Amino acid sequence: MTELSPARRVALDILLELDETGAYARDVLDASSEVRALERCDAGLAMRLVLGVAASYGCLDDLIDAFCDKPGRMNARIRNALRIAAFELIYLGTEPRAAVSQGVELVRTRAKSAAGFANFVLRRVAENRTLYLEAGDIRDVEERRLVALARQGGLPVWLVEEMVRSRGFTAVQDAVAAELEPAPVSAHMNPLDKTAEEELSALVGSARDVELEGEGAARHASSASTMRLPGAALGIPTARLVGTDLLRRGGVAVCDLNAQVIASAATMPGSCLEVGAGRGTKTFIMAAQAERFEMERETVALELSKKKSRLNRRRLERAGLAGAVHCVTGDGCNLDRTLAHIDERACERRLFESVFVDAPCSGTGTMRRHPEIPWRLLPEDVEEALPELQLALLTSAAERVKPGGQLVFATCSVLRQENEGVIESFLGSEAGRAFELAPVSSAPVFALPGFEDVMAYVREHEDARGMFQTIPALGAYDGHFCARLVRT
Incomplete structure (x- = not known):
């Protein structure tokens, strides 16, 4: 029997809490003692899984339900366990054998009798990943192009259609490519806090006006890589910032x-x-x-x-x-x-x-x-x-x-x-x-x-x-x- 990773177990607990309370994922993650108790690598994975499933669960359910006879009767415990494994298979590119095995063990912790069902569904998800992301099940060429874009970002088709209508296909393609990736973090410094800049310097090498990084930024805004905004600090390592008292005392505001x-x-x-x-x-x-x-x-x-x-x-x-x-x-x-x-x-x-x-x-x-x-x-x-x-x-x-x-x-x-x-x-x-x-x-x-x-x-x-x-x-x-x- 495969040993279940602690990150996936914690991710499932938090997703079930979100289902029950309707709370926001980041708020629950920030307050979670379970996440804080994990090793840094496991904590990072748990957060990625929770945020990723919360952002794409509609698409995950589409593919999961395609291989269920009675999807409406699936309880929240099994569904969220399957969502975690499906997210890894579809969007994280986790090795299929590992993702399926971990997904089955996750289901087993909540319903032992459903392990065989989980194994069947997740294997079908793994086999159909590429077809799903490319919208190979859609015949019309223009519709397929739009549906594929929505699925690649884990987004509702109607919303992607509105975004394309507003900003054009190419710009939305760039946005969708970034949808399930972490956003860069920046902050603004309080000029009355005389040590804020020095402390941020220790975190990011240069507290004031660190250059934007990344191909996407350069392509999307050619001047952004050299743009300097008075008071801004870019490229902030969030985990290290939280470990200081800069936020608590009002030395900076994340924005x-x-x-x-x-x-x-x-x-x-x-x-x-x-x-x-x-x-x-x-x-x-x-x-x-x-x-x-x-x-x-x-x-x-x-x-x-x-x-x-x-x-x-x-x-x-x-x-x-x-x-x-x-x-x-x-x-x-x-x-x-x-x-x-x-x-x-x-x-x-x-x-x-x-x-x-x-x-x-x-x-x-x-x-x-x-x-x-x-x-x-x-x-x-x-x-x-x-x-x-x-x-x-x-x-x-x-x-x-x-x-x-x-x-x-x-x-x-x-x-x-x-x-x-x-x-x-x-x-x-x-x-x-x-x-x-x-x-x-x-x-x-x-x-x-x-x-x-x-x-x-x-x-x-x-x-x-x-x-x-x-x-x-x-x-x-x-x-x-x-x-x-x-x-x-």
């Missing part, structure tokens, strides 16, 4: 490079309203950039969730960046009510030099980091619900922009409906007639010393109207969108 670029674009002297602050990562970056460049700045950071707003406030306080930031809880679609106490204090309806809408979205540019996204997302979310909410937030926020001020709209989506589509709808509305599109690269902050490379990078990723869009790829950072509008 994708392209998100840092957008947060920097929204930073300017004067008053700022941030709608959709979340846990405050971009709030942190804007405050850090303002401190770094000695900007006189006051921010109202608005978030619907009280819990997230509290987390934002606590991190800013630990970092020493809270002085000019007011964290407010409320609905961004009803700013008159949400900002009533601020208006009352100002004895007028408060307007701002800069309003930044970091809109809730599908997250399709960050699926490598959030594996639940593709299979929890629904077509009606991206066709109707999300664009309607985004437009409502943008329209509400527009009323709070001073004449001559900027309105910045951002998402972490690659879908046109949530990005250019929302901007076009806004500009065609009554509220939008008071605004004109301006290139993101013309944001005032990019005229400051040190942002020359960033300005060139942004221009490289702008469309003809100046809207900024990045797409994930191997070695490259996440997919983010940003549009900048100026009130006339």
Whole structure:
């Protein structure tokens, strides 16, 4: 009898917990004492299996169910054990004999009588891996091309179809190739923490502006390999960072490079309203950039969730960046009510030099980091619900922009409906007639010393109207969108 690896046993326990609780994979992994008790190699494998299965389970089930007489009657314990082995066979390229053997033993730990069934199913999965990934079961050539692309990334076909419609086949091909690979990690440094840079230097060799690596990054953005963003540290080894107290004390905030670029674009002297602050990562970056460049700045950071707003406030306080930031809880679609106490204090309806809408979205540019996204997302979310909410937030926020001020709209989506589509709808509305599109690269902050490379990078990723869009790829950072509008 083959000895079952501890990594696979732990992975199964966590996947069963995810099924029962609906929690997010990364949250459970971060809190798991079982993962922490594993040797480093085993812990890495367990995490890869959990995140991979969470990201691709729809595709895994398609192939598993093809060899089951009654797939609807399979219990969660057996199904998740089969998913782990199938993920290894289809996406990790594990040697078939080893993957099948380990999968059978994993099933045996939960249902001894099902070992023979597991052996049969997994052998068929191994035999049909190539046919499945190439969509050899699809006759129509164009449909086969699309289905194969979806299967190779472990994604729903409808979602890949939307992505291709938005960004073209080649760009989505690059994104799909990176879908099941770890995303590069970057962080932003707190300029008030005098030892943060030195400590990051010890982790990555150079704390400030480490160059992007990887063929995908170079092909996707030719200037990215030399682009330097003030305050950014790239190529962070996550496990080593967690072993320090940099995060706890607010010395750095982990944030994708392209998100840092957008947060920097929204930073300017004067008053700022941030709608959709979340846990405050971009709030942190804007405050850090303002401190770094000695900007006189006051921010109202608005978030619907009280819990997230509290987390934002606590991190800013630990970092020493809270002085000019007011964290407010409320609905961004009803700013008159949400900002009533601020208006009352100002004895007028408060307007701002800069309003930044970091809109809730599908997250399709960050699926490598959030594996639940593709299979929890629904077509009606991206066709109707999300664009309607985004437009409502943008329209509400527009009323709070001073004449001559900027309105910045951002998402972490690659879908046109949530990005250019929302901007076009806004500009065609009554509220939008008071605004004109301006290139993101013309944001005032990019005229400051040190942002020359960033300005060139942004221009490289702008469309003809100046809207900024990045797409994930191997070695490259996440997919983010940003549009900048100026009130006339």
